[in-house]
Amino acid sequence: MFNPHRHSLRAAVIVSVGISAIGLAGTSAWAKADIYFTASPNAVHVGKLIHLTGHGDDDNSTYNRFCIQERSGHGGWRTLKCSHGDYNGGGSLNMSTRAQHRGAVHFRGVLTEGSSPQDKHPKVYQVSRTSTIDVR
Incomplete structure (x- = not known):
């Protein structure tokens, strides 16, 4: 004899196990x-040093590089310096820059990835929080 309650319970268990397996595999x-x-x-x-320190890495199989970027006002981001980079790595930077003019200056760390060290257009993979420095 067919029991609809038991059949729906079995279907629910099978669906939940399938979803869990897909989630774990992903x-x-x-x-x-x-x-x-x-x-x-x-x-x-103005004229004093700002100290910038950062590190970025990734365990994927691309060529990663860690860079420090600066933005003044509402302009675009400008890359100050990048690490040498590595496959399954990224790198570290420890540098200083001088405050050029008054106002807020924004800095961030960026982890880029490319197919090789010669890749001319690496993609931004991850971005740190922005740090704002008040220049008087």
Whole structure:
């Protein structure tokens, strides 16, 4: 004899096991990336040094490079410096720059990825939080 309640319960169990299996298979395939960036001090006078430190890496099979970028006002981002980069890596930077003019200056760390060290147009893979420095 056919029991509709039992049949729907069996179907629900099969669907939930299938969804769980797909979810577990999908999460194990993700590459793990990490990015860290700081800028100090929070306020400086014109002509004084701003210290920038950061690190980025990824365990995917692309060529990664860590870069530090700057933006003044509402203009575009300008790359100050990039690490040498590596496959399954990224790199670290520790640098200083001088405050050029008054106002807010924004800095961020960017992890880029390309197919090789000669790749002319690497893609931005991950971006750190923006640090704002008040220049007086």
